[in-house]
Amino acid sequence: MLVPKTLIRHLIKCSLSVRTYSSALKSANLSEVCVDSLKGNDSGIIVLGLNRPKARNALGKTIVSELTDLLENLKHLDDARVVILRSLVPGVFCAGADLKERLEMKEDEVLPFVNRLRFIVKSTESLPMPVIAALDGLAVGGGFEMALGCDIIVASNTCKMGLVETKVGILPGAGGTQKLPRLVGPAFAKELIFTARTISGVEAYERGIVNYVVEQNEHNDAAYQKSLAVARSILPNAPVGIRMAKKAINKSMDVDINTGYTIEEACYAQVISTKDRIEGLAAFREKRPPKFTGS
Structure with missing residues (x-):
């Protein structure tokens, strides 16, 4: 379906206009998600740390509520250049849905809650700045789906990931049936979902699911350290250019190429x-590094 140029330009311009105000997201420790706004040379990197150790970061009501609020705030944060989503719990990124909570839900409560999980994935995907997932441990079910909503995924070689919902009588409901086939093709996505098989970080890299696979270190944070390095390589570049490049790619994935050119x-x-x-051109002329401000 062709979309008129005037409509596309209007939508892109409106989406950029949300950047006309700033808010300050300070480092904070909520009950199940920790926020760290890095300083110094790393200023502009925001780290969201999942921190629900007793439940292996399972997606229960509290952590889902906190993530929803944080993602909404991040959407409007001008000075956030890169977001890293990681776990503060050794050996696990996120074990998926909290099935103990799910057992206590009434039937008519289940679908609205699953819709909230999908909203988190969609909100992550639609953040204007790049989002990096650092997988230093198990990422299954909704945890893997959260990672699939990120722009870049870094995994340790010891990490296991997969969509295992069919083991418990359901199916991936937070975007997994849509995101994974677009990455690896429907045949392999169906195999993983039908068998509920988990794969290693190495196989995920070979299949094109993750951008990097790194050997785990003694601190169990190798994927996070690599994610920091990637974030640092993004920081020097023009924020508006990066945000518009992300939007151009995301908005064009499911349209014909001519509509993509228009986007x-x-x-x-x-x-x-x-x-x-103007700063980029001046820096090129003067043979110096540019100093971008995001304006």
Whole structure:
């Protein structure tokens, strides 16, 4: 379906306009998610740490509520350049849905809660800045689906991941049946979902699911350390350019290529009047590193 150029330009321009105000997201420890706004040379990197050790970061009501609120705040945070989603619990990223809580839910409560899990994945995917998932341990079910909502995934070689919901009588409901086939093709996605098989970080890399696989270290944070390195390589580049590039890619994935070209044109139009574009040209002329401000 072809989308009129004028409509695409309007949508892109409106989405950029949310950046007209700033808010401050300070480092904070909520009950099950820790927020760390890095400082110094790492200023602009926001780390969200899942921290529910007794339940292996299972997605219960509290952690889902906290993630939902944090993602909404991040959406409007101008000075957030990169977000890293990690676990503070050794050996596990996220064990998926909290089935103990699920057992206590009434039948008519289940679908609205699953919809909230899908909303988290969609909110992560639609954040304007790049999001990196650092998988230093088990990522299954909803935990794997959260990772699939990120732009870049880094996994340790000891990490296991998969969509295992059919083992407990359900199916992936937070985007897994949609995201995974688009990454690996329907045949392999069906195999993983039908068999509920988990795969290693190495196999995930070979299949193109993760961007990097790293050997785990003695601190069990090798994927996080690599994610930091990737985030640091993003920081020097123009924030508006990165955000518009992400939008151009995301919005074009499910349209024909000519509509995609139009989306790219609309996104490019948004950077022409920025100070960062002028700064980039000046830095090139003067043979110096650019100093981008995100404006």
